[in-house]
Amino acid sequence: MIDRNGQWKVAPRYDYIYMPEEGLRILQKGDRWGVLGDSLQILMPVEYDWLKIVPEGIVCIQGGKQQVIGKDGKTVVRPFVYDAILPLYYSTGEYFDNGEERMNRSRYFSYSVWNPKGNRYGLMDAEGKRITEALYSDIEALSDDLYLCSIEDGLYRITLNYNR
Numbered sequence: 001m002i003d004r005n006g007q008w009k010v011a012p013r014y015d016y017i018y019m020p021e022e023g024l025r026i027l028q029k030g031d032r033w034g035v036l037g038d039s040l041q042i043l044m045p046v047e048y049d050w051l052k053i054v055p056e057g058i059v060c061i062q063g064g065k066q067q068v069i070g071k072d073g074k075t076v077v078r079p080f081v082y083d084a085i086l087p088l089y090y091s092t093g094e095y096f097d098n099g100e101e102r103m104n105r106s107r108y109f110s111y112s113v114w115n116p117k118g119n120r121y122g123l124m125d126a127e128g129k130r131i132t133e134a135l136y137s138d139i140e141a142l143s144d145d146l147y148l149c150s151i152e153d154g155l156y157r158i159t160l161n162y163n164r
Helices: none
Strands: 025-029 032-036 042-048 050-054 057-062 065-069 076-078 084-095 101-113 120-124 138-141 146-151 156-161
Touching (some): 025 042, 025 050, 042 050, 042 057, 084 138, 101 138, 120 138
Antiparallel strands (some): 025 032, 101 120, 138 146, 146 156
8 A cells, every 4th residue: 555655554465455444444365354443553463264344343253253343453342243043953753744854943053154155154052152163064953962064065074962
């Protein structure tokens, strides 16, 4: 970023420096994101999976966690943010008279966090407590305690067992 006099204000080490929003600028280098403050100082280092500036602060995603950080780049405004919550159902192995499969709702829910590579999902309980981080490309309930989780869009699958 160069000023009107031809002087470097921000060294040319980033792939993109986006237009200011709410007085802040998002930086991008490869698949990592950071934020410049209004006086062009590094507010958040270029180490996040994704960032977005919103009126209440900066939505940041890092390692399956999505939260809102204040515009100072430090204060946590909302520690746990998700895009959607979905109930998970599993087969009982029983069928109704019409042939439709009887399903039970799991005691855990799937929550999603936006990711540039596609939504990622985690498990949460009915009170909103995170059971897992949002690291999976899909979660399927196999029973009330057993979940099949896909990683890298189904390339790898693991089972998680949460006994009561």
